[in-house]
Amino acid sequence: MNNSNLAQILIRAVEEADSSDRLLDAVQELAAAGTEEAVPTLIAALGYNNPGAAVAAVDGLIAIGETAVQPLLELIDNYNYGARAWAIRALAGIGDVRALNTLLEAAKTDFSLSVRRAAARGLGTLRWHQVPPEKLESIQTQVLEALLVISQDPEWVVRYAAVTSLETLAIAMAVTLPDQASRITNQLQQMLDTDVDLGVRTRVKFAQQKIQQQQHQQVFAPKRKREDPELPYRGGSRR
């Protein structure tokens, strides 16, 4: 049996599943197959109102990666906010820059908080190396402007997601746009001082700590290299 036949069988199993457990199993198997043909069926599974199946489908779409991006952008369900949130999660997990406008739009204007949350997160997981160097500054500035707005969303979970993205953006911009990075640190400090939600304030503190650690490394890592070229680089996450 070739791969295409296998994919057809797995797809049929999803379409014919008659209980939520069978659906979960079938989606998991299809997702594990990791074939491009599975993409439309996995996207459809985001709309079945079965959280287990949706998680499996998102994982499968993320594993398939870039080839799933275009179908995801085309098939996003504008009438089912549950499915839309999962699709945005898949796009965020893939991190492909082609999703940028969809993410910006969703994070700023979608009526569903779970969609805004997933999109806000996705703005922080974009793969910047895909962006042509001459466009990097303008796109990062655009994302920064959006995140500054999104971090004032009425829902705590959307602000929380925005903080995670401000954190990764601050670290990316420390290299590309150091002048702009202070806008992020100012916004985080303001949130720490004024946000009504303890969970959000706690995540802000965590972000500040991670940004500081990163800056510390950027200041001291090259120096250390010069002083002692024998010392191996010990990785980003160590103190």
Add this chain to the structure above:
Amino acid sequence: MNPSPEKIKDLSLTGENTDGGSLTVEQAIANLESGDLGLRFYAAWWLGRFRISEPTAVTALIKALEDEADRTPEGGYPLRRNAARALGKLGDRQAVSPLIGCLDCSDFYVREAAIQSLEMLGDPVCIPALIKLLAVGLQGEEIISSKQPDLSQPYDAILEALGTLRATEFTPLVKAFLEHPIELVQYAAARAMYQLTQEPVYGERLVQALGGEKLQLRRAVLADLGAIGYLPAADAIAQTLAENSLKLISLKGLLEHQVNHITPNSFSEGAIKVMNLMDSLL
């Protein structure tokens, strides 16, 4: 008569619709006495939703707890239900004794709403009245056993309130409800027992329930674990089959418990673990 779906609906829809309508505070308060019963009902909800804690709003809502005009065919009191719910959100202790009065109401949902609001207001003066309702399901210190589960009182709400209000002198009565035939009531008892005793065995009972068959029960348990801030549940919460929104609310409960009670001025390992799990669910 199942008190749970409504609570869950409130939780999962939090903020999906933040449309404030075009009401003003004055209008909403005036609408509580409108000839249009629909407008009264909506105004009571609105005042709670937007946390309008002005004294005139509180007074008007307390008055609405005695409404006789708005009745369902079954004899329920829709306006009283909404007024009781709103008063819990407004945080004004003047509402405590009128809400205790609601515990005698013939409408199950009025009693349930009043109990939940008394829990939110946090005044232990209501404990004896709650125990009186709880005792309907007890024979001495044991659960009344019969073929039909007793659903005459909102036991889950009563148990949750007793846990939150730290009614430690009534722990044996709460414990009896671990044997209630309805799972949801058992979980409420486990949640309260954890709050009253801090013994991990009760937290673990809830963790175990996250592996259960029914989505609706898993959702309820997520709310319970968040409410008690039981850190060892973190991974199980992240992995259970339920909506990420509900898992995030539950994990936020764990995180805030760490920050409030465990390590106020620095991050515990637990807090960092919970934040990393939350990030992965966004």
